[in-house]
Amino acid sequence: MEHYCRRVVMNASKAKGSSMLKEKVLVSLKGLEKGYGSVVVTDDQDDIIDDLVCDLEDENPEPSAEDSSFLVGRWKLLFTSSSLTRFQKGISGIHSLLPVGKSLDLEQVIEPEDFRSYLVEKVSYFGGALKGDALIDGRYKWLSNNRLSWMPDALKLWFLRFQAESGWKALGAFRSLEVTYLDYELKIERGEVGQIYIWKRIE
Template sequence: MASAFFSSPQTTLSNSTIYHSSSRNIHLFTRLSPPQKPTRVPCSLSIAKSPFPAKPNNEIKFSEKWRSRVSFFPSFLKKKGKDRETMKEELLEAISALDRGAEATPDNQERVDQIARELEAVNTIKEPLKSNFLNGKWELIYTTSRSILQSQRPKFLRPNGKIYQAINADTLRAQNMETWPYFNQVTANLVPLSSTKVAVKFDTFKIAGLIPIKAPGRARGELEITYLDEELRISRGDKGNLFILKMVDPSYRVPL
């Protein structure tokens, strides 16, 4: 327990095109003014030439290609990333059958860590040590810390009951609590290192929750709070361990 779980292309009209078109129209007008006999107008002159040159093939292809792409924009714009609540649901589902992490395989651990990092990336509480969301008793629901899980032991010798961690940022105190079957506890002082990280200095262990023992000087670590809201907290320790906790009692106070 001493481990801190803590572009439409533009068509231009050149002068030469306008002149050429006008000459043909004047010629057509003279041939048709007043005839002695019905005059057959050559078919080739009965159709006025368009003053606008035809689009080159590459422009047609570009236009068609552009129109085809436009149809994809609405569906693209409708796509949205996962929101925080969806991520939290995925995280809780991923850890639900892992016995707080004791039964996690390397693939399980990688999956949980991936979702945790997605949540950390959208964390809105930038200074958790100043947030009221931090205060109270949290239940540990997942960790990679073997010293807490005692995963090397047979299952009946592991901590089988709930494990809690309480933090009070105003007094800079923390407490870890095991329940069945050992009921061990440890309290600690917190020393802020940044707006998200604290040094943890354990001061007193309680065996079975009753027998106090002064903690040795080496019983210390660091804890960084990487995600926080009113329900969920993600922390990472100085040994690289991941801790995921849910709030159970925001009114709880750590003993001084």
């Protein structure tokens, strides 16, 4: 499934419509477990979400993410349509390290001072008896006003450390993302083939 949506700059008269569209997008995500949990997301559900996202992208209030202060902060992943992430049932695959492992949540932190960006994947093992945060550190650079290239350095979990700069296939879904909608509360990104990543600010 590939979608490429028309982009227009939002003006003040569209602000109310944008708020309503955001609510519709969030409602459409309920019960889908971020798109890669135990619930199987159907093609029809993906299409509905993609259509709503396209409408919201048309009213993007920040046409240049590179120049926006909204990008900086801590974001929580609400949904992705990435086939790679769904196949892995997680972001890094680290949840498969021990029995009955599960990827619970994903957070993204963006720090502008030194172009650092890292992912925090919350994982559990043995049915939830053991939990931890897998930290994937890396740097980003701008390829355009809205597209970021992310280069992971290493993955750390407890006392374990793995090099992640190359060959870590599961992280490939996050290496090149275009910011297609951005306000203070919500961020939407697209991958190279149009896959969706919807984030909500938590800090």
